[in-house]
Amino acid sequence: MDSARGLRPYDGFDGEVHRTFGASTPSWPTRATPPEGAPNVIVMLVDDMGFSDLGCYGSEISTPALDDIAGEGLRFSNFHTTSLCSPTRAALLTGRNQHAVGVGMVSNNDPGFPGYAGELPENQPSMAEIFRHNGYATMMLGKWHLSKDSEMHEAASKHSWPLQRGFDQYYGFLEAMTNFHHPHRLFEGNSVVDTDSYPDDYYLTTDLTDRAESMIRASKAADPSKPFFMYFSHGACHAPLQAPKEDIARQRGRYDKGWDEIREERLARQIELGVIPPGTELPQRNTEEHLDVEEWAGQPEEHRQVLARYMEVYAAMVESIDASVARLRTVLEELGEWDDTVFLFLSDNGASREGLTHGSNFYQRLSSPTTSTSEVTEQDLRMFAEDEIGGPRSWAHYPRGWAMACNTPFRLYKITTYRGGHTVPMIFRAPALGDTAGSVIRQQYVHVTDILPTLTDMIGLRVPDSRAGLPANPVDGSSFAAMLTDTGAPSAHTEQYYECNGNRGYYRDGWEAVTMREALQPSASLPDRKGLVPLSQEDWELFHVDRDLNQLHDLADSHPEILEELKAAWDAAAWANQVFPINEGAGANHLRRPPGDAVYEQPLRLGPGTPTLERYRSLRLIAGRPFRITVDATVDAGSQGVLVSHGGQESGYMVHLEDGRVHFTHNFFGDMTVLSGPAPTGRVELVVDVALPDRLTWDVTVTANGVEIASGTMTALRGMTPFQGIDVGADRRSPVSWDTYSRHRSFPFDGELHSVAYEPGVRTREALDALIEEAVAVGAALE
Known part of the structure; x- marks a missing residue:
């Protein structure tokens, strides 16, 4: 080695030598340095x-x-x-x-x-x-x-x-x-x-x-x-x-x-603090259909608490x-x-209006965005009495009356x-x-x-x-x-478009034009479907927000020329920013999935020691389809513990052994159903078959070594639930069954678990494709 030159690059090296040892002038790679005094x-x-x-x-x-x-x-x-x-x-x-x-x-x-x-x-x-x-x-x-x-x-x-x-x-x-x-x-x-x-x-x-x-x-x-x-x-x-x-x-x-x-x-x-100017009026309670707020004093005393x-x-x-x-x-x-x-x-x-009219202890129960009301249920009253609201057993959301208050002094959510x-x-x-x-x-x-x-x-x-x-x-x-x-x-920001879920708005120099996608309603032409209003026929409102910051006074009739300018500006901004195809409200954008997602719906075998399967992959195995779970285990007379679980307190299901019996536990937003039957010993094949006679119902049959040991009918899990993924050999993190968790925590299975296999049934793909095609056709007609 030539010490004057330092280490010699190997033949063919065409990069840069940043540092040489033994050279008279060291050289280091340039690294990013913050501006002087950077905070x-x-x-x-x-x-x-x-x-x-x-x-x-x-x-x-x-x-x-x-x-x-x-x-x-x-x-x-x-x-x-x-x-x-x-x-x-x-x-x-x-x-x-x-x-x-x-x-x-x-x-x-x-x-x-x-x-x-x-x-x-x-x-x-x-x-x-x-x-x-x-x-x-x-x-x-x-x-x-x-x-x-x-x-x-x-x-x-x-x-x-x-x-x-x-x-x-x-x-x-x-x-x-x-x-x-x-x-x-x-x-x-x-x-x-x-x-x-x-x-x-x-x-x-x-x-x-x-x-x-x-x-x-x-x-x-x-x-x-x-x-x-x-x-x-x-x-x-x-x-x-x-x-x-x-x-x-x-x-x-x-x-x-x-x-x-x-x-x-x-x-x-707010007026005292100077957050909003003196004289600002408080809008009336929100009255828009499906977004309205009831008077507090009109709520029953038992519900108000x-x-x-x-x-x-x-x-x-x-x-x-x-x-x-x-x-x-x-x-x-x-x-x-x-x-x-x-x-x-x-x-x-x-603030969010997702809790609807009366809130819920399990807000994903309120899965339809167009449901006009929710009720204070006996479950809500019981959880209040037991001081469980806000604890690990609830998935609560407040009613939209509180969202209205949180957004003071502005309208809607x-x-x-x-x-x-x-x-x-x-x-x-x-x-x-x-x-x-x-x-x-x-x-x-x-x-x-x-x-x-x-x-x-x-x-x-x-x-x-x-x-x-x-x-x-x-x-x-x-x-x-x-x-x-x-x-x-x-302000250097003088205009801005808005679009969210089909709702639109445009701000320019103190003026704001706003429209809301019409709530989806049954229509005369499609009595069993949700009707839509064409985008071009939706009503726009116009506000001079520099003077009317919370949009109380609609000036669309008195300044139609300004409204038309802002509507045209919205269209131009939408084309420039990839807003189209707009969420037309027929549901196509929520139904479509990339073709590659089909891999997540293939049969799956999970061995012992497999970490929790991710939520989306887990959900694709059961969502909107019949499915079969096959558990292969060696069971002794005293064996107990969780064989497979999917979900948590938000909703889910679980198969476990306890006291010599097999239990299939189903949690539908805190409403519990348990099917039980005798547990055989030795090498056991437990099979849980879940049929869907309709999209809202599960018919569950549990067999052990080919013999039926339990069966029952319960409400199908839907939406984003179960929100926690599939576990084998334990019920990790949030438990499906709080009663079981309170006795055994995650309750690992103490026998020999060989595998848990999921076989997703045929989701009526033709029906889904037809639904997407229909939604696209409706949306195209309305746009």
Whole structure:
């Protein structure tokens, strides 16, 4: 070796030698370095929080940590998102309109159109990738919801998972929601967290905050000079509404007065705080069909206590978020980093109306989006009496009367394109804001797509013009950096289209045109189907929102020319942003699935030791079809434990042995059915046959070595339930049967389990294809 030259590359090497040993001038590869004085950045996104749910926005809920930060920074009273979770996340992380980056709907759907792909495009750099490109450490906690549900399993390509989209570290869940007491599937990096059960006092928000603290401490210990970017995406306050029992107890009695009075009190505080201007009127209770709210005083006394408890749980969830913020601030202050940290807080959309008229302890029971009412059931009353609402046995959601109060002073809710759907709180705190911080509320129009260009502008980040060798598109958002220190700086974001689930809207220079997709109703021409109104015949409303911020006065008749201009602008923006084909309301976009999904419906054999099968794969084996489960096991006289389970307290089924008997347990939103029969010994083949005489019914037959031992009829599981995947040899995490769990926890089988096989029956594919074809035809006619 020639010591003057150092190590000699092997023959044919055509790369670059970055460092040579023994050379007079060392050489290292160039690494990204942050701009001088670059701050840490925390973007905290919460789920389904209404505009008025923080103390500093008029709420009675105690949020001192966020109120203090708002006092140091800025509150925005005219900040807007996309009205729905996945689309807002896509717009936040790319600075582009949601359809333009393929996330026009929640990522659970993939109908095959560019605007609704359910994942970020390959060419567009994410916020995390931009920060990492500029030398930041990047961390993420919580809800992702930007991957297709068919690509959340261990064998997936993972190209749309957090680590592959720019995060160095990730801890959270990939789906829309999870159980806060018993999360169904957590990830650390790209790996599923392996656990059979959680401690009795486990709570997801606390766990996520523990991990956030750890990430910050570890990063700053390793390299104090390196700034970090943290995207903390809370699962709260999305359903299921759950909170620690002691936190719920602190809210006792706060909501006994009901949503009408709470709403009036919040409006008064908002005016006092300057969040909204004096003289702002409170809209009447929402009266739109299927979105209406009943008078609180008209509810039976016995029901009011249940309805109030739902809101107590929600308030406890909001307070848990505030506690999370307080903990992060304490850590940063201890490390001397708080004064060098930019902190943003926002919600992804307005409060949710998914609890319908009266809420529910198992809100997925209310699976039809057009159901006009829900009832306070005997089960709800019993769970209230047993103090179970908000605990690990419930999957609660409050009634939409509380969503109306949470969105004070705006009309309607999440998914609509009225302001209750997309006007949310946003707090921006930065060390450089100076004396103007906290003293003035910014009332200029700001959109979620503006956050990325604002951060890159104020910090001086270099933005890549390509990703994966493909040219990136320019962002749609506009920087509001000038607005941070100049109260009078005008908004650079002067117009914006809205579309969510067929609802449409367009904002331009203080005017807003809005229409709502007509509720699906039985029609005279299709009495057994849901009728639709053609898009061209839907009524639009027009509001001068600079003067009428909560859209009380429709000016469509007095200013038809402005309305027509905004409608034409919406059409142009829709074509430019891949909005078409719009969700026409006939259901085609929810029925279509990629051809490749058929692999998830093939027969499957699971051996002992197989980790929990992912939710979507598990569901495809049983959804809308007959199926057979065959368990091969060696059973002794005293053998007991779970052979197979699928689901949790939200709904599911389980086969287990106990006291010499075989038990098939069926949980339909807390309503339990158990079929039992004698358990043979020796090598046993247990078969569970599930027939579907109609789409709402399961006929279940259990046989042991060819002999029928039990049978019965029960309600078919449907929708996204069971939400937890298939387990063999135990009932992990949230249990199907709480009674069994209370005796045995996850109850691992103590005999010899050889295999569990699933044989999905024939789903009437022809019927499904015909349904899709009909939906497309109806939608095409109406568009």
